[in-house]
Amino acid sequence: MAKDHIDPIEELRQNTSVPFEQARAMPPSVYTTDAFMQAELEHIFSKDWYCVGRASALPNSGDYLTCELAGQPIAVIRDKAGDLRAMSNVCLHRMSTLLHGRGNTRSIVCPYHAWTYNLDGSLRGAPAMTLNEGFCKDSYKLPQIRCEEWLGWVFVTLNPDAPPVAEQLKQVEEMVAGYDMTNYTEAFYEEHVWDTNWKVLAENFMESYHLPVCHAGTIGGLSKLEDMICPPGLPAFNYHTILKDDSLRIAMAHKNNTRLKGEERRTTFLLAIYPSLLITLTPGYFWYLSLHPVSPGKVHIRFGGGMSDDYKDDADAQQNFTDLKTLLDEVNVEDRGCTEKVYRGLCSAMSAPGHLSHLERPNYDFAQYLNARISPGAAA
Known part of the structure; x- marks a missing residue:
């Protein structure tokens, strides 16, 4: 485990002080110490939406x-x-x-x-x-x-002074207007506890660099590294996009959807809304994770999803949903295995953070958000 004398807040401050082109993964103490989790509860989960x-x-x-x-x-x-x-x-x-x-x-x-x-x-x-x-x-x-x-x-x-959600997420709403996210109906909901840190799971969602390897048995073949776009994040969220093909038809815009044009009709948004709402939004379906720390090594997960209402009147709507849920369950098994392995590695005395890929830009922005919330004197 991380050594008691390490100040994880100072380690994070130093870690986030370099430009993205030189960035490394966050230090192990940020994930493994009670001190950092208590700071998260006080400065993030008690203050943000x-x-x-x-x-x-x-x-x-x-x-x-x-x-x-x-x-x-x-x-x-x-x-x-x-x-x-x-x-x-x-x-x-x-x-x-x-x-x-x-x-x-x-x-x-x-x-x-x-x-x-x-x-x-x-x-x-x-x-x-x-x-x-x-x-x-x-x-x-x-x-x-x-x-x-x-x-x-x-x-x-819990914060009476938090700016309204719509104000903080106005740019998200503008980006995904053609998806009409209000009209996606939740068809399943589950709660889980996994043996990993909540940030490990959040970062796993934020980068699709791992998809061809971790998800080789499911969606890895649908996810080409060259089709992943990872722009710089914004204060309240980060995101990246993936292009999918019609081998997964329910990820495509429905024929009745005239809101999305061109490549938008096969673009998947992976939205990370701080601190811990993670949304995969395709033109046809969505799924999400909402995370809360239980302990440094355990995360509580609210997991749900369903279809765009564009698909609700299709004769094969129920079969589409059944296929989707089967796929997501298989993906979750793969993600749980990967993220629990990462946490075990973080707890090793020999663990050390490596440099980030250009496909991990959202992870860098997430670290900047955490530092801004937790470090004394950091820019908000």
């Missing part, structure tokens, strides 16, 4: 999902007015967590003493409280947390 999934997964009043963000249990729920709202998922009585997983409920009932809250977080009722002279039901309401929708994605933040 975190994606909990797709709005299409919560279509009805009472639909909810839960997450933990920088130690704060959160529930996101569609209220009776049809709006999504986020709130503390901790009872105001003896502080049990309230909702768990995903589901639908008419009210929020504490599993410990049955204090019951309305879908807006106000307290509806509390058994056996009439003899407490200080108790007033109307004074109890679950603390509300900022929640915003953007192109069908649902974000929450």
Whole structure:
């Protein structure tokens, strides 16, 4: 493991102080130390927007999902007015967590003493409280947390001063306007914990340099290094693109899609929205990972995806989805193997970061983002 005397924040500062043409991978201490993870929780996950999934997964009043963000249990729920709202998922009585997983409920009932809250977080009722002279039901309401929708994605933040999601991601919206990302419907959702650092998995997504090797059994043959374009990143995100051919038809624009022209119709965007929303967006389907650290060596993964609504009326739509999910499961097996091997290597006393390929430009930009958030005095 990394040596205790190493200051990972200073190591990252030094690592990111060189231009991209001279850049190396981030130092092992950035991935393996508790000190760096605590800094991430304080300066990144407590401050930036975190994606909990797709709005299409919560279509009805009472639909909810839960997450933990920088130690704060959160529930996101569609209220009776049809709006999504986020709130503390901790009872105001003896502080049990309230909702768990995903589901639908008419009210929020504490599993410990049955204090019951309305879908807006106000307290509806509390058994056996009439003899407490200080108790007033109307004074109890679950603390509300900022929640915003953007192109069908649902974000929450603990930071009351974070700029709006749409403001931060305006350039993303302009780049992928022809994909109409709002109208991609989530068809599957899973949660996993892998034995690797969250940044290892994020960086694995950010570069397609590994595709021909790590994914030789699945999508490697569809991914030509010469067709990968890795522009410089922007403050809130980085991205790269890959051209695909019609050997994977559902990655192509549907015949009814007149929004995309020329090579756009076969262009896949790989969007890394900081800190940890990773989206593969093709004209026909999407899938995503939303990551949160559990420990230096464990990452919690929210994994989902589905098809563009352009495909929904096709006779073979269900078969297309089945084929897609089978492919993504196989890709995940390959990615898990690769990223867990990387973390084991990072923990070695002999590990040392090598120079980056031009195809790893997004990784360099990610390191710059981390340094700007965590290093004292770094430019924001």
